[in-house]
Amino acid sequence: MKQRAIVWFRRDLRLADNPALSAALNSDFDAIVPVFIHAPDELGAWAPGGAQRVWLHLSLERLSAQLEALGSRLVIRHGPTREALDTLIEESGATAVYWNRLYDPLTIARDKNVKKHLDDSGIETASFQAHLLHEPWTVETKQGGPYKVFTPFWKAIKDRNLDAPMAAPDALPEVWSRIGTETLASLDLLPRLDWGRRIRQTWTSGEDGAHERLEQFLDNAIDNYDNDRDRPARHGTSYLSPHLHWGEIGPRQIMHRLEEWLDTHSGKALQDHAASFRSEIGWREFAHHVLYHFPETPEKPLDPRFEAFPWSGDDEGLKRWQQGQTGIPMVDAGMRELWATGYMHNRLRMTVASFLTKNLRVAWQHGERWFWDTLVDADLANNTLGWQWATGCGADAAPFFRIFNPARQGERFDSDGEYVRRWVPELAKLENRHIHEPWKAPAKALKVAGITLGDDYPQPIVDLKASRREALEAFDQIKQSD
Template sequence: MKKRVILWFRRDLRLADNPALRAALDGDFDSVVPVYIQAPDELGDWAPGGAQRVWLDDSLRALSNALEALGSRLVIRRGPSIDALDTLIEESGATAVYWNRLYDPLTIERDKAVKQHLDEQDIETASFRANLLYEPWTVETKQGQPYKVFTPFWKAVSGRGHDAPLAEPERMPEVWSRIGTLSVDDLALGPTLNWDKSIRETWTPGEDGAHDRLERFLDAALNGYDDDRDRPSVAGTSYLSPHLHWGEISPRQVLHRLDEWLDDHGGRNVREHADSFSSEIGWREFAHHVLYHFPDTPTRPLDPRFEDFPWSGDEDGLACWQQGQTGIPMVDAGMRELWATGYMHNRLRMTVASFLTKNLRVAWQHGERWFWDTLVDADLANNTLGWQWAAGCGADAAPFFRIFNPARQGERFDADGDYVRRWVPELAKLDAKHIHRPWAAPASALKSAGITLGTTYPEPIVDLKASRREALDAFEKIKN
């Protein structure tokens, strides 16, 4: 009797360095049935947002094409996951289901239920580490506790090293023709209104797109990474975050390729840049570590004092922030880049998050939710860690008194104003001296640039100095 195994794809949309796929191919099976199951209800409030769905639409098409090139095909079903797997087991005669592990709370809960159900049906199950270098339960302090600070966490794990990535299979078994499938179109992942064109023009989802992006970064940007990664007007970062989120490339592949590249190109200075880049992979690991050990943090602050923080509830300010109409150029540029491309430079993520949570004193959960819906790389672990860091209430959080001045951020990291001019074209003709503080520009400079504050570009919706003081006063109320 032929033995078949179901390979359950989730956020591991690649064929190379896919441990569940490799185990399925190396096992005692005659056939492998790859399946993707659409089951957003199982993820509750954290089902993929609009920008993520656009990405997933293209990524599934890329995976389907890659499987077909190897002689296989992608079977697509709708959830619930247990029902979909039961049906596919009956249709295929599969005796096993393999998958790669994920670490967000609702997925862990779902996967435990799936495993228990399949075990009761005498279906073999196996799961594998594919999306992290170090699983959260394998890392702890000397006191046996999870880490809450990045530096000692990364110091503890970065010396462990990592195995070489698994190769992509050369061929895969044909999937039985009688096994039906939905098409990617049937999942209706794209938007009903045509707002996604610029996202699709900006990105190339899929495994090939991920590796192309990595190679471009290594060849064009790594050697200046420490200097350029904070400058949003230049392509100084890797832009790998959405590819990592969807598992189109693994962190092990990234670091392994980095090591190979350094062997061919690396001098001392380049290696220093490479160490800085590697630490960003470390931050991703740390984010998943924190989320696993503190699963309530997507909605509740890690620092319990912030349960009583006097947030302003400024709905008008939140709306202006979302629309990039705050009158603060660096904030508006970041928010408009986000809306247009599904992405925002990390320097801007910190800047706009500080502005929302401290200058406007809008609760961080509102910003977290907006990012979730608009970022192509929205990842629950990274998103939660970043917003709690900015608000001062999470792991390794910025001290509450560290409040980014967005005008100074612009003057420091966008000194020529190129980034603001690109995303806030109303200010394009304003000179670099005043572009980050148009409210302080002399009337003559505004007139020559064709700017009328309050008409062609908003007046600031908040006074930066006064709102900073109010934020510090609010913190004093919960400090002890």
């Protein structure tokens, strides 16, 4: 009797180092059916946002082409997942379903339900590790609990051995023509208005695009990573986060390729830059560790004191922040980059998050939501950890009194104003010494630059010093519950 398997693709949209696919190929199955099931309702409020959907469409397009080049094809189905798998099992005669694990709360709950249903139906199930270097439950403190601080977490895992990545298959079995598929267009992932055009121009999604991005980083940026990664006008970071989120490349592949590259390059400075980059992969691991052990954190602060924080409820301020019209150039530049490209430099993520939660005192969940809908790399673990870190209410968080001054951030990390001029062209002719605080510029300097504040560019919507003081006073109200 012929044995057939379904390989259920999710956020592992690659062929190399795909444990579920490799396990199916290394078993005695006569045929393998690759399937992607679109079931956003099963992810509730954390279904992919608008920018993620654009990326997903393009990534599925490329995965489909890869499979066809190897003699297979991608079967696309609409959810619910259980019903879609049941139908595909009946059509294909599959006796097994393989997939790679994910770690956000709703996906874990859904996967457990699917596994029980398939097991009860006599279908073999197997899940594998592909998304992280180490699964969250394999890392614990000496007391046996989860970590809440990054440094000891990273120290505990950074020297653990990693298996070598698995090679991509050279060929795949044909999927019978009688097994139908929905069209990619039927998933309705692309927006009606083509606001995603800039995303397509900025990024190359898919497995090949991920590896090209990694090689560009190794060739052009890692040798000055510590110096350039905080300067948003430079291409000083890896830009791998959206590829990692969708599993077009895995962290094990990145670590392995980095070690290969370092074997042919030398120098202590380079080793230090590489160590810093590895720790950023470690932060991603830490984010998933925290989310797994504290699944309530996408909605609730890890520090319960912040449930009583007196947020301002400033709807107009939130709207101006979203639009990049706050009158604070570094904030506006970051928000406009986000809207145009689906991405924001990490230095700016910290800056705009601090401004929203501390200068405007808008609850961090509103910023988390906006990032979720507009970032191509919006990842529930990373997004949650980042917003709670910036607010001061999460794991290993910056203390609340650490309030970023966006003007000083600009002076330090965009001293020549290149980044601001790129995204806030209204200020392009303003001198460097005034570009991060145009409200302090003399009337003559504004006139020479062709700027009338309030007409060509907004006046600041908040006073940075006064709002900082008010934020600290608000924090004093909840410190009593220590």
